[in-house]
Amino acid sequence: MAAPRTVDEVEADSVQMEPDGGVKRPQFGTRFLTDPRQVFQHNAWDNVEWTDEQEAAAKKKVSENSQPLPTEKQEEYNSRANEFWNDFYTIHENRFFKDRHWLFTEFTELAPQSTASHKCQSELGAAEENKLHSLVKTPTGEFNALTLNNKDAYGAAATYRILEVGCGVGNTVFPILKTNNDPGLFVYCCDFSSTAVELVKANPDYDPGRCLAFVHDLSDVEANYPFPDETLDVIVLIFVLSALHPDKMQASISRLARLLKPGGVLLLRDYGRYDMAQLRFKKGRCLSENFYVRGDGTRVYFFTQDELHQLFTEACLEKIQNMVDRRLQVNRGKQLTMYRVWIQCKYRKPICHPGETEGKT
DSSP states (O other): OOOOOOHHHHHTOTTTTOTTTTSOOOOTTSOOOOOGGGGGGSSEESSOOOOHHHHHHHHHHHHHTOOOOOHHHHHHHHHTHHHHHHHHHHHHTTSSSOOOTTHHHHOGGGSTTOHHHHHHHHHHOHHHHGGGGGEEEOTTSOEEEOOTTOTTSTTTTOSEEEEEESOTTTTTHHHHHHHOOOTTEEEEEEESOHHHHHHHHHSTTOOTTTEEEEEOOTTOTTSOOSSOSSOEEEEEEESOGGGSOGGGHHHHHHHHHHHEEEEEEEEEEEEBTTOHHHHTOOTTOEEETTEEEOTTSOEEEOBOHHHHHHHHHHTTOEEEEEEEEEEEEEETTTTEEEEEEEEEEEEEOOOOOTTOOTTOO
8 A cells, every 4th residue: 555645745736825714715827926025925926927037946846857767667556546546545535635615716616606607507508407317327437328318417407507527525515516506516526546435425514415425537538427528517527637647638528528519518626737746756656757746646747728728629629728826825924935836727518509600610
């Protein structure tokens, strides 16, 4: 079994470091450091620009530690990915990550009584909703299309459907279920780790009438989902895509795009290039360019805006937002400063109106 992460590795995980503290934080871009002498006045500062020297030092650090591991070691980490994530959740259970209450500030699509849900619903009509009635779960756990008249299919009566991929122990799912009081809401959530999914189901806030948690490998584009294509309003990816092998990212995003209704959105927040977590990796942890393995065997990639934009546009999604969140986080007790670089994206599946052809611009 993998050993618990060191303190440095825990601090390097951006979700652990989110300054929400259980309170909805101000939207990104509202707290600026104008006087360096006041750096320890707050827990975090937004949009902190790097100096040329600082960026050059980051590039040098990454270059020095970019020698990839031997092919056989890379293949081992790839083949054992599920084992490493199960070990992670077995060790930490639900104690590692905080609930992401900042979600409703940055991603208003998840807010209560989302107007987008009713708009999308009215544009598509009841015919699209009938797609959900075609799915039930067999005793073996597989999802199969059966009959359009099955009203007991998961989320069949919902008017607003959200899928979180890589749900972990529910730090996004449960804030959504607690905060979003839309009676038509249904939340699907999945994770690569069966241990994580079982922890979600064991949570007292798990409500099978409003939520379905299931095991799913995002990189397996042939695997079934418990709903047909074009039935989701929102897909959420929070520090998840970076865990995939870079060679599997495009096919995975293209598969997810097919699940969205026209007008549906994909929301992403993930690691940016030269984030503190990337700079902390020592020699012998690099798998390929900007792709690393942590001490517990889990893997992580560090993106640029252009890389993510290409992934989404290749999947025929259109940009709503693609921004870099350069944040200076502060440990006031230890008088430490930590530079984080995250990327936040919103991409939308185009709506084809009558008389238009799909893909027309």
